[in-house]
Amino acid sequence: DAMVIQNPRYQVTQFGKPVTLSCSQTLNHNVMYWYQQKSSQAPKLLFHYYDKDFNNEADTPDNFQSRRPNTSFCFLDIRSPGLGDAAMYLCATSRDAQGTDTQYFGPGTRLTVL
Amino acid sequence: AQKITQTQPGMFVQEKEAVTLDCTYDTSDQSYGLFWYKQPSSGEMIFLIYQGSYDEQNATEGRYSLNFQKARKSANLVISASQLGDSAMYFCAMQEYGNKLVFGAGTILRVKS
Numbered sequence: 692d693a694m695v696i697q698n699p700r701y702q703v704t705q706f707g708k709p710v711t712l713s714c715s716q717t718l719n720h721n722v723m724y725w726y727q728q729k730s731s732q733a734p735k736l737l738f739h740y741y742d743k744d745f746n747n748e749a750d751t752p753d754n755f756q757s758r759r760p761n762t763s764f765c766f767l768d769i770r771s772p773g774l775g776d777a778a779m780y781l782c783a784t785s786r787d788a789q790g791t792d793t794q795y796f797g798p799g800t801r802l803t804v805l
Numbered sequence: 806a807q808k809i810t811q812t813q814p815g816m817f818v819q820e821k822e823a824v825t826l827d828c829t830y831d832t833s834d835q836s837y838g839l840f841w842y843k844q845p846s847s848g849e850m851i852f853l854i855y856q857g858s859y860d861e862q863n864a865t866e867g868r869y870s871l872n873f874q875k876a877r878k879s880a881n882l883v884i885s886a887s888q889l890g891d892s893a894m895y896f897c898a899m900q901e902y903g904n905k906l907v908f909g910a911g912t913i914l915r916v917k918s
Binding site for chain 1: 834836837838840842847848849850851852855857858896900901902903904905906908909910911
């Protein structure tokens, strides 16, 4: 089945230690998104790639970076995680970025910062 | 600007009964999409149903239907014959053409046996 895969499902890191989260998709979608979701809140969009074009949200901290080396893979890098970065990180994909295009989410990576 | 409102922080429903989760939205665009997602305690965001702003028929997907009232700007989710596995957080979301997906605050649904 076509799907969105995130690894690892759970990640523990230390304060200030860089961490990379991975997302891959077999849907061959053009757009890949990264969301941050804190407990009992709605997901918050960090950035997205439309093909190779990177689109950063204005309020996304510089501490968060992303790479998309090819259509299938996208990475979220947190350069110096703080305690406030502990959250669920969700990757999503969509065929296009119009209002009719459904976003399909991966299972998420739950990040703990010690 | 896009805005989504879910006024029910939590809902209870008896197993096998139907439940309606409310969602209202605000937009000045004519072209937009409305989505409902289910998020169990495991954290995965599961797509349930989609309604386009130009669709005249209400969307249905199995036990899920979307009661779309365009003039009132509401897009309520109806779950028929509730099951214990329906217990989860439910998010209503909207996307205007070329804009980002905006989520409501969510409604926690608990199905009682």
